[in-house]
Amino acid sequence: xxxxxxxxxxxxxxxxxxxxxxxxxxxxxxxxxxxxxxxxxxxxxxxxxxxxxxxxxxxxxxxxxxxxxxxxxxxxxxxxxxxxxxxxxxxxxxxxxxxxxxxxxxxxxxxxxxxxxxxxxxxxxxxxxxxxxxxxxxxxxxxxxxxxxxxxxxxxxxxxxxxxxxx
Numbered sequence: 001x002x003x004x005x006x007x008x009x010x011x012x013x014x015x016x017x018x019x020x021x022x023x024x025x026x027x028x029x030x031x032x033x034x035x036x037x038x039x040x041x042x043x044x045x046x047x048x049x050x051x052x053x054x055x056x057x058x059x060x061x062x063x064x065x066x067x068x069x070x071x072x073x074x075x076x077x078x079x080x081x082x083x084x085x086x087x088x089x090x091x092x093x094x095x096x097x098x099x100x101x102x103x104x105x106x107x108x109x110x111x112x113x114x115x116x117x118x119x120x121x122x123x124x125x126x127x128x129x130x131x132x133x134x135x136x137x138x139x140x141x142x143x144x145x146x147x148x149x150x151x152x153x154x155x156x157x158x159x160x161x162x163x164x165x166x167x
Contacts, residue, residue, distance in 0.1 A: 052123070056120060062109065066110050066111030067109060069108045
């Protein structure tokens with residue numbers, strides 16, 4: 001029987017168990033700490049920064065109305081209720097507005113306010129500096145490989161392929 005050790009989540013794991021999930025969770029927590037510290041002067045957390053980045057990115061497609069929450073949630077790979085919960089502090093601070101669709105009031109759109117835009121631009125400068133440092137430490141090729149693998153795991157195609165193996 002293999003000896004057990006405790007991982008960062010406090011779960012007892014056999015020493016010889018290779019666990020992709022555990023490794024990715026530890027790496028994600030470490031990177032989260034690095035980016036949270038880098039953007040702390042803006043008052044944003046890294047999940048809030050990523051949410052603003054998605055609103056900004058999708059805003060180019062949806063114009064002044066901003067992206068529908070359903071679309072935004074899909075791009076973030078979360079449910080609409082989780083998205084609504086994540087938006088609350090940004091709305092409370094005046095960084096984001098959630099408005100009903102002009103044609104269908106059941107559809108809600110998220111858009112950055114002028115204050116949100118200024119805070120987002122401050123965050124991007126700090127985030128970019130941290131990202132450059134991470135890439136310098138990892139190396140350009142390793143950083144690109146890490147991003148590519150993470151994007152693959154986050155993709156609907158990966159989930160489909162995984163789900164098919166369960167049938």
